[in-house]
Amino acid sequence: MYGAAEFSRDSDFVVLASPLNLKALQGALKILKAVPVYYPELTIPYLLKGHACHFRCGARGVQGLRVDIMSKLKGCDAFGKLWGRRNRVKISGLGAVDIISLEDLVQSKKTQRDKDWFMLSRLIENDIFINEGAGSSAKISWWLAQCRVPETLARLCADYPEAARRVSARRPLLREALAGNFKKLSGLLKKEEAVERAKDLKYWFPLKKELEQLRLSRER
Template identity: 45%
Template sequence: MREHQVQCLLMGGQACVLYGAAEFSRDTDLAILASEENAERLTKAMNALEAEVIAVPPFVLQHLEAGHAVHFRCRHPEAAGMRVDVMSRMRGVTDFATLWERRTTLVMDDGTLCDLLSLGDLVQAKKTQRDKDWPMIRRLVEANYFSNRAAPSPEQLIFWFQELRTPELLRDLAQAYPALAKEAVPMRALIHHAISNNVSALEAALDAEERQERLEDQAYWQPLKQELERLRRERS
């Protein structure tokens, strides 16, 4: 991707590993800019990886812009069998220009630069109907919390109030920062259970919050799945 100057951001399981919340992943998931120029660059990169599109939809910008993922399988000996999934739109996630502006850039052991979704955007992208994503959200936010709780920035405190999914940690956070906790209630009503130290009510509210996100994700994907089924029939 670097060699062909593809404007993309690493997300998915490999990004979770780099943020300290280990997850085994056989795939490389990328958020990409949906533009003609960037699509040409991605095509060159996929050709270099001897990658082919698998399943549906085909690699067409209109499918990316609609919110579909396009799936590639690499044949190059140095990446044999690796699947690369690309998307440019995700439910509840902002536009790519904003994602790019607030991205995280890490230097790998070999000196390679790697651009990732910001932690907040990665957490938002993980709010799906899939069972495996919710424990990962919890681990991502906890890893950030435990790494920075000794001297948190204002932005980190806001992020934790918005995204922590561990009742006891939310309670501790509310007790440590009572003024911020009160300010957080309008954006996340369940914080008032943390303030009142009602852990059982807080746990129930977190479960309800997760169920609502899952339902919204199911509703979001329903028309997209119907379109995929139409594309499968046409291909057959």
């Protein structure tokens, strides 16, 4: 949807964890002939903790498609704010589909996985390529706060020095981009990524521990 395609046989859904919504979701899963493929079971408490609930579809046309359902994304705002920032696209034959905003998608990609960092960098670079020269002040600030490529970051700082100095208050490595110090900038970007990877590890550790306990209890 945002110009950084990745082959995948799974679909991720962020949902509101409420009884009414869960009932509608279970109805949709039934139509898809989706069966759970791992722990935990689809319940509001597990969703609110941050777990993802996994299903495999068996209906004609979607055989083998995995559906991952979440209500909480690490590092992102609560569902209500995500919903408020959503984008809506029209797909022929389907109608309107609500998708997560680019900004929230990028934030959700800050994981321990190399492929997610590669993807979020591509998402940002594509957004800059499409909108540069026509970006709002908020968009420019977001580019400066999120860009991962040293050369692009230095160019943005050269094009928008006032915005760069302002954003540098919360992202100090921009000072090196403003100074054209690519070697130091590259090192600081790696450190920044390492911090986010560590946050992701800390977030998932208790959840993975709970999953392991569920697995062991079911095998007894």
